[in-house]
Amino acid sequence: MEKYMPQQIEKKWQAKWQESxxxxxxxxxxxxxxxxxxxxPYPSGNLHMGxxxxxxxxxxLARYKTMEGFNVLHPMGFDxxxxxxxxxxxxxxxxxxxxxxxxxxxxxxxxxEMGLSYDWDREVQTCRQDYYRWTQWLFQLxxxxxxxxxxxxxVNWCDTxxxxxxxxxxxxxxxxxxxxxxxxxxxxxxxxxxxxxADVLLKDLDLLQGWPxxxxxxxxxxxxxSEGLEFELEAPELGEKIAAYTTRPDTVYGxxxxxxxxxxxxxxxxxxxxxxxxxxxxxxxxxxxxxxxxRTSSESEKEGIGTGLYVVNPFNGNKAEIWITNYVLAxxxxxxxxxxxxxxxxxxMFATKYGIEKIITLQPKGQTLVLEEMTExxxxxxxxxxxxxxxxxxxxxxxxxxxMDKAEAEGFGKRRVNYxxxxxxxxxxxxxGAPIPVIYCDDCGEVLVPEDQLPVKLPEDVDFKQGSVSxxxxxxxxxxxxxxxxxxxxxxxxxxxxTFICSSWYYLRYTDPHNENIPFDKDKVNYWAPVDQYIxxxxxxxxxxxxxxxxxxxxxxxxxxDFPEPFTNLLTQGMxxxxxxxxxxxxxxxxxxxxxxxxxxxxxARLFILFAAPVDRDLDWSDQxxxxxFRFLRxxxxxxxxxxxxxxxxxxxxxxxSLTPEEKELxxxxxxxxxxxxxxxxxxxxxxxAISSIMELVNAFYGFQNSTDVNAxxxxxxxxxxxxMLAPFVPHITEELWSVLIxxxxxxxxxxxxxxxxxxxxxxxxxxxxxxxxxxxxIMIASNIDKSAMEEAAKANKRVQELTEGxxxxxxxxxxxxxxxxxVK
RNA sequence: GCCGAAGUGGCGGAAUUGGCAGACGCAGCAGACUCAAAAUCUGCCGUUGGCAACAACGUGCCGGUUCGACCCCGGCCUUCGGCACCA
Numbered sequence: 001m002e003k004y005m006p007q008q009i010e011k012k013w014q015a016k017w018q019e020s021x022x023x024x025x026x027x028x029x030x031x032x033x034x035x036x037x038x039x040x041p042y043p044s045g046n047l048h049m050g051x052x053x054x055x056x057x058x059x060x061l062a063r064y065k066t067m068e069g070f071n072v073l074h075p076m077g078f079d080x081x082x083x084x085x086x087x088x089x090x091x092x093x094x095x096x097x098x099x100x101x102x103x104x105x106x107x108x109x110x111x112x113e114m115g116l117s118y119d120w121d122r123e124v125q126t127c128r129q130d131y132y133r134w135t136q137w138l139f140q141l142x143x144x145x146x147x148x149x150x151x152x153x154x155v156n157w158c159d160t161x162x163x164x165x166x167x168x169x170x171x172x173x174x175x176x177x178x179x180x181x182x183x184x185x186x187x188x189x190x191x192x193x194x195x196x197x198a199d200v201l202l203k204d205l206d207l208l209q210g211w212p213x214x215x216x217x218x219x220x221x222x223x224x225x226s227e228g229l230e231f232e233l234e235a236p237e238l239g240e241k242i243a244a245y246t247t248r249p250d251t252v253y254g255x256x257x258x259x260x261x262x263x264x265x266x267x268x269x270x271x272x273x274x275x276x277x278x279x280x281x282x283x284x285x286x287x288x289x290x291x292x293x294x295r296t297s298s299e300s301e302k303e304g305i306g307t308g309l310y311v312v313n314p315f316n317g318n319k320a321e322i323w324i325t326n327y328v329l330a331x332x333x334x335x336x337x338x339x340x341x342x343x344x345x346x347x348x349m350f351a352t353k354y355g356i357e358k359i360i361t362l363q364p365k366g367q368t369l370v371l372e373e374m375t376e377x378x379x380x381x382x383x384x385x386x387x388x389x390x391x392x393x394x395x396x397x398x399x400x401x402x403x404m405d406k407a408e409a410e411g412f413g414k415r416r417v418n419y420x421x422x423x424x425x426x427x428x429x430x431x432x433g434a435p436i437p438v439i440y441c442d443d444c445g446e447v448l449v450p451e452d453q454l455p456v457k458l459p460e461d462v463d464f465k466q467g468s469v470s471x472x473x474x475x476x477x478x479x480x481x482x483x484x485x486x487x488x489x490x491x492x493x494x495x496x497x498x499t500f501i502c503s504s505w506y507y508l509r510y511t512d513p514h515n516e517n518i519p520f521d522k523d524k525v526n527y528w529a530p531v532d533q534y535i536x537x538x539x540x541x542x543x544x545x546x547x548x549x550x551x552x553x554x555x556x557x558x559x560x561x562d563f564p565e566p567f568t569n570l571l572t573q574g575m576x577x578x579x580x581x582x583x584x585x586x587x588x589x590x591x592x593x594x595x596x597x598x599x600x601x602x603x604x605a606r607l608f609i610l611f612a613a614p615v616d617r618d619l620d621w622s623d624q625x626x627x628x629x630f631r632f633l634r635x636x637x638x639x640x641x642x643x644x645x646x647x648x649x650x651x652x653x654x655x656x657x658s659l660t661p662e663e664k665e666l667x668x669x670x671x672x673x674x675x676x677x678x679x680x681x682x683x684x685x686x687x688x689x690a691i692s693s694i695m696e697l698v699n700a701f702y703g704f705q706n707s708t709d710v711n712a713x714x715x716x717x718x719x720x721x722x723x724x725m726l727a728p729f730v731p732h733i734t735e736e737l738w739s740v741l742i743x744x745x746x747x748x749x750x751x752x753x754x755x756x757x758x759x760x761x762x763x764x765x766x767x768x769x770x771x772x773x774x775x776x777x778x779i780m781i782a783s784n785i786d787k788s789a790m791e792e793a794a795k796a797n798k799r800v801q802e803l804t805e806g807x808x809x810x811x812x813x814x815x816x817x818x819x820x821x822x823x824v825k
Numbered sequence: 826g827c828c829g830a831a832g833u834g835g836c837g838g839a840a841u842u843g844g845c846a847g848a849c850g851c852a853g854c855a856g857a858c859u860c861a862a863a864a865u866c867u868g869c870c871g872u873u874g875g876c877a878a879c880a881a882c883g884u885g886c887c888g889g890u891u892c893g894a895c896c897c898c899g900g901c902c903u904u905c906g907g908c909a910c911c912a
Contacts (some may be wrong), residue, residue: 214829214907221828221908228912246912295910302910325909337912341880346910420911541907611850612837618905620837624851631865632850638865679841687837692849699849704865769846773893775845813892815844823892 001644002738006601009736014112022746023117026529033529034070036062037507037567039536039544040077040124043103044084049583049609051577056606057118057573057615057687058535061117061580061726064391064681067752073528074296075510076111076118078104081480081499081674083161083177086432086471089464096432098129105782110594114602115731117748121520122513128500131509132434133455134519135502136804138551140448147193147197148426148654150446154263154330155425157185163429164189165423166498168222168543176689184288190436190495191423194550198223198419201549210569212616215541222542224420229404230334233258233311235322236667237273242311242322245333245418248343248381249407250399253388254361255313256351257339259304262287262807263330270322274307280324288328295326302327302350314412315403316389341377342369342467361387362396424547426498431462431471433496441483441490442711450484456492461634470494503544504551505568507531520561526562534567571685573619576609583621591621603730604630605775610687612730632695633733636726639701640719646712647719647741654713656759662758663714666700670718673758675727678752682723687729694725721753769794770821771803787814795821 015022041051062074085096105123110119112577124131142148146711157163158175164187165249169176195203202223205216228247235242260267264282271277283305288297293515304325311320319341327346328337339350341358351358360369364383385391391399406411427436435456437449449456460480462471472478472494483490505519511528512520524767535545552566575582578589608629611620640647659667673693680690690824701718704710719741727734727747738747762783767778767790777799781790791812794800800822807824814820 146898217829218907224911226911244912248912327912329911332911339910344912346912356864418911420908528839538906615832616836617838620836622851625837628850684838684841686841689841689849695849702866766845770844770893771843773891778845783839811892813844819844819893821844821892 001637001660004602004634004733006633006732007562007598010113010115010601010603012717013732013735016116017115017117018112021121022202022748023074023119024121025026025071027524027679028071029527032069032072033073033528034062034065034533035063035073035531036533037073037510037531037535038388039505039534039540040503041107041395042077042082042084043078043080043100043107044664045103045106045112047107047593049591050573050595052114052605053573053609053615053619054535054537054577055111055114055116056609057571057685059114059606059731060115060610061535061686062535063731063748064752066385067724067728068682069751070636072180073510074119074124075115075122075124075513076116076120077122077124077506077510078107078126079499079503079506080104080125081132081433081496081502082429086430086464089432093464095128100432105222113597114606115669116328117731122510124509125689126434126499126506126644129457130514130516133507134509135505136437136449136454136456137451137519137762138505139497139501140451140454142554143438143448144353144729145554146195147554148187148190148381149193150190152186152188153191153425154184156182157187158182161430164425164427166425166500168424168528168546171552186402188565189425190426190493190497194424194547195419195421197550197553198225198421199417200553201421204549204553206565207565208567209571209624211567212570212572213537214671215545215570218541219546222421222546226420228416228418229407229413230416231314231407232321233314234312235266235309237267239271240269240337242266242336243396243608244336244338245416246338247715248340249403250385250391251340251343251395252313252315252338253342253360253385253391254342255318255320255338255419256341257327257347258311258322259323259329259337259339259350261328261335262324263326264324264335269497270307270309270324274309276305280305280307283324287352288648289691299547301355304350304354306354313338314410315406323350323354325350330815331422332420340370342374343377343379345379346379355511356438359387361385401748424498424550426501427495428498429470429545430495430496431458431464433499434502435472435496438493439481439483439490440493441486441488443488444485444490447483447485447490447515452822453484465745472496472658477778484728491610497697500544504547505555508532508552508555508561509799522560522562525560529561530563530565531567533571535571535573537575538572545570566650569616573615574613576619576621578621591623596626600626600630601686601732603633603733607633607691607730611691614688615685632698633730635702636722637737638724639698639705640741642705643715643719644741646710650712650716652716653716654711659714662703666718667714667759669697671699671755672722674721674725674753674755675760678755681728681803685720691729694722697722719819723747724750724753738812765817767793767817768819769797769800770819772823773821776800776803782815787816790814791822792820 024632034060038054066072080100085100088094089096089098139148156170158165158180161175162178162180170182172183175182190785196732202206202225205219208216226247228245229249230243231245231649232241272281304323307322309322313320339347340362341347343362358371360371362383363369363386369378381396385394385399391402404415422569437454437456439447439449441447459475461477462475467744479492479494481490481492508520508529512524515521550564552748556564583590608626611629612625658735676693677690680686723734723738732745764780765783766778766780768775778796779797781793804824810825812820812822812824
């Protein structure tokens with residue numbers, strides 16, 4: 001055998017695998033399937049270590065499941081629409097498509113150099129017409145089902161990106177991509193009605209037992225369900241009823257004002273009637289000029305302006321002044337909030353600031369609150385109602401029920417569930433995305449582009465000069481069209497879709513990527529999907545994972561898939577850090593995968609990244625650690641080289657009973673390792689400990705490096721299983737060793753090894769002897785002996801005798817094959 | 826503020842169901858091989874005391890349960906992540 005030369009053998013095997021198409025998968029209803037999926041990347045141009053980690057984890061699973069006998073689907077593709085391509089066009093004059101495709105080519109090359117077992121025939125690229133045609137088709141499906149609509153609304157606008165953003169894409173009031181401060185704009189935009197599915201998206205989180213709990217909790221919080229009462233308060237001077245929503249109906253007798261959002265639809269009418277029109281308008285203008293950060297920070301000052309107009313509390317006929325405020329959100333509940341200063345801290349501060357009356361309607365048990373002595377609201381949800389007409393004297397629970405019943409009986413209110421989740425704003429005023437397939441006609445209004453005319457293609461005659469808003473709007477050939485209904489001249493929608501739409505269904509397209517008639521065949525999708533194991537970063541906990549769940553539920557309702565959830569199991573990998581912080585160009589701590597692979601080979605890179613930390617924890621990159629992984633592979637190579645002749649010439653079957661005690665011990669270690677590695681991969685995703693136990697096996701193997709007369713059958717057994725167990729982690733070196741030493745077939749198509757129960761058993765075990773819980777000695781005893789025999793062995797021990805002399809043995813605790821604890825006084 | 830996760834040697838981490846704390850690796854130290862170095866192989870490697878056998882201490886802090894606690898319970902501290910005027 002020659003020296004271990006990773007670069008040579010890796011290139012060789014990558015070429016062979018590609019040539020023989022070994023990773024191609026076909027549907028086969030007679031075999032159990034396994035769908036392993038890593039989140040597809042944005043084609044930024046180069047893989048980073050996060051990708052390497054992501055794909056290494058997925059590849060181990062895919063290869064392992066294949067060896068276990070599953071029909072494994074393991075595809076890869078590119079989330080290829082988006083701003084960076086367009087920015088490159090603006091900056092360098094490159095066409096977004098050229099920029100994207102050349103980046104894809106480079107990243108695919110890098111992925112191939114990692115030795116990943118993808119079925120490249122199934123690749124999808126969301127920016128290609130054969131894909132976005134179906135993205136548009138799905139948009140129309142949503143439209144036809146009443147789930148896509150256009151409305152004028154105050155939306156998030158990023159000036160730097162020149163486009164609107166979804167709520168999920170605003171992080172701390174800033175654009176998720178460029179960190180610019182997001183402002184509100186009143187625009188007419190397309191939305192998907194994800195709120196229709198809020199309830200089921202929340203409820204079905206229970207089905208996702210294979211997801212990390214924290215991700216489920218994050219989604220639960222994001223959806224934010226609350227129950228309460230919505231009721232109407234009459235405003236006689238306006239001739240209107242104003243609806244308000246509260247989760248504390250028990251406090252309604254304490255209402256002393258009504259707070260409206262600055263964007264509330266009645267603000268204009270209020271101005272007309274109030275006599276303070278100019279002041280109110282000035283206040284509203286000031287509020288709207290504030291950024292989201294200023295407006296939504298809980299520390300920021302609550303401000304408002306009294307309108308002099310009032311509403312009537314329908315429960316007790318009390319008058320309450322209407323205030324316009326900076327803290328009520330227009331798009332949650334009804335945009336109007338009852339003010340109950342004595343039982344809500346924010347209302348308390350607001351009322352104190354503006355001299356608004358406070359009424360106590362709730363008293364804690366065994367205590368009497370007096371307004372003059374209070375310095376803050378009483379917000380505990382416990383106590384007895386006072387000043388609340390027929391509800392006085394009731395506890396909160398009874399009062400809540402009674403008050404809501406009353407509102408419903410008298411017809412001015414209704415129980416209601418509210419969600420924090422808002423509809424998904426999907427319009428983007430950008431070029432490099434899937435055009436929204438809608439036409440506007442002066443006579444017919446909003447018309448869908450007929451299905452046989454899909455895709456609505458992106459035009460080529462586009463000007464990307466910086467600052468130009470919505471490049472598509474400038475392409476006359478794109479905008480001008482005829483109405484599919486009446487044939488008159490019409491205009492095309494010039495907005496494209498949020499790229500998160502493209503990524504909300506790609507995992508379904510992989511099951512049938514070349515279908516030209518429908519997005520995917522029902523039989524195929526129901527065979528392969530849902531994804532058995534999805535792997536990706538925690539940063540998608542809400543965005544992509546919530547949108548994909550929504551899509552799947554709509555497609556299920558449309559009869560296109562039979563399953564309610566797209567991803568049965570989710571693994572959220574940790575980040576790859578260097579020197580304790582995230583790798584970034586600005587910090588200058590980036591380690592390039594290409595460089596590492598060039599120096600040590602892909603196997604070393606994969607091994608290190610899987611060994612250095614558990615998959616779900618952050619991993620600190622260590623150049624010395626990489627050296628260690630490389631050393632281990634050389635060590636494997638060398639021990640097999642030492643035994644080359646024995647391995648090649650030994651039979652597969654041999655007489656195990658003829659082994660020496662030392663050889664039996666090696667065989668014991670082998671089978672314990674098989675058991676441990678199998679469990680670590682299959683049950684626990686603990687690849688780091690799986691690798692460490694393989695290292696222990698190799699260490700044990702080295703104990704025989706100078707034993708020329710060691711049993712050849714055993715050596716072959718150890719070598720064969722060592723190669724098989726390492727194969728999912730380091731596919732190239734194991735394939736090379738397999739071809740040299742075994743010769744037949746590929747290591748990757750071998751059956752995953754089982755372990756021999758007999759070999760795992762041992763005649764003797766070491767047990768610990770404790771006195772009062774402290775370890776005092778260790779002895780070898782026969783395994784699986786009964787309790788009394790263990791006690792006898794402990795009592796016979798010299799150390800135990802010495803240390804218990806003159807003391808009384810209270811009791812003895814025996815744990816089979818582990819320990820005896822002698823309790824003495 | 827609310828919700829969640831984590832805290833173990835010089836470092837990454839292990840201990841799967843309450844049962845030997847520190848597997849495996851990195852770094853370090855020593856030996857073998859070598860003219861020498863590198864590479865490789867072998868051994869040592871939590872702290873303190875001791876020639877040693879061994880003893881005491883030790884999993885963020887304080888307390889509890891237990892024969893026995895990194896693990897369970899109560900109360901804190903620190904770090905990280907998510908949400909944050911949602912009425």
